[in-house]
């Protein structure tokens with residue numbers, strides 16, 4: 412007999428409403444994300460602006476709603492003024508973060524216009540590493556100002572009359588990281604972020620600000636960093652950032668499969684730190700989370716700050732991870748966690764979009780293709796609508812070295828519509844190595860499950876190579892015309908989950 416789990420759901424119990432910006436991604440001037448990634452003027456699919464149509468099409472099908480730009484570590488030594496104006500007058504510079512010569516062919520205008528054409532909301536980051544208040548405020552004015560002021564007029568002189576209206580702004584990137592160019596301690600950064608943010612909001616009061624949280628839960632200053640930085644910025648900012656990357660280490664499959672529990676704990680701890688500051692300040696305001704870098708990442712070989720690495724020229728092949736079906740299952744599970752925190756996490760960016768630890772890969776002058784991780788993201792972005800239900804899950808546990816005992820089955824259920832009738836997204840993960848029958852209990856709700864997508868890792872070896880990735884898409888990713896229902900009874904529907912699998916289903920009630 413198969414193991415058994417239950418998921419109790421009811422439309423009266425809702426956690427939060429999904430902000431569509433939860434399905435964001437990230438394009439950094441790093442490796443081949445920009446050059447031969449989104450942009451390759453000589454490519455057969457290039458549009459009149461030089462951007463690859465094949466990549467744009469896959470981005471649209473992925474369901475990406477928002478893209479962060481231009482970094483990442485890159486932003487901490489970026490001079491945005493060098494990347495605007497006539498391209499032939501722009502000068503290359505050495506990006507110190509990745510030791511790569513950046514040609515400055517693509518800059519703020521090209522990116523923002525690409526995002527606009529693709530219907531994607533941009534999230535811009537300002538350089539608080541080597542630069543400060545004036546450059547940050549000037550960039551907001553360049554993007555959002557109307558005619559009659561210096562930087563807005565410069566944009567207009569460059570051919571763009573209408574302001575871009577960029578709403579989301581990151582106050583630097585990973586400023587707690589010693590690898591960051593212009594790294595600061597929490598007090599230095601908190602003060603600078605407060606001053607820069609104040610100036611930016613004086614230019615455009617409608618913008619939303621994201622202050623840097625910790626670069627990860629492993630940072631020594633984690634927790635203290637958030638509280639110190641927010642002690643300076645709480646009243647000013649809307650969101651605080653979180654970054655997290657996961658990987659299977661030393662063949663410890665169980666711990667890797669439990670990664671989303673790690674993410675869940677990370678979110679809970681950051682929320683606790685944020686709310687502690689709010690309580691100390693006797694504030695009624697809620698600062699929410701921008702999980703603006705999350706993914707699975709193995710090839711950390713070229714980590715910033717390593718001065719012994721040879722200088723490269725963009726586009727260089729850097730951290731082009733190739734993913735397995737197991738990675739896709741874990742990625743889908745991470746999305747389950749993000750959904751279940753919809754009340755506190757309105758923004759998230761899968762880092763990154765193309766070529767660099769990405770769901771979309773390209774060959775220069777050649778094809779664009781999708782990684783296994785593409786599928787759970789695309790399916791979740793497509794099916795998760797409306798509110799997230801406050802589900803109760805019980806079932807087997809999985810013992811892990813890293814996280815202790817974690818749930819063997821996880822679930823998120825979304826509901827778009829009224830209590831009487833709704834369109835559902837049902838996301839189920841079986842982290843165990845045996846099949847599990849999951850009984851969805853929906854008392855008083857006539858629920859019909861539809862089709863969807865299933866990714867099964869099921870003992871797949873953790874191989875990370877391009878030939879393997881192509882096989883994975885065929886053998887481990889299945890489009891389901893119908894849900895894998897085994898039994899139904901009034902108020903319950905039981906579905907069978909394959910070992911080590913992620914399943915996304917549509918439903919209606």
Ligand code: AHR
Nearest residue numbers: 439483484485584585762
């Ligand atoms: O996404 C790759 C890098 O990871 C980003 O540049 C940085 O912010 C993080 O360390």
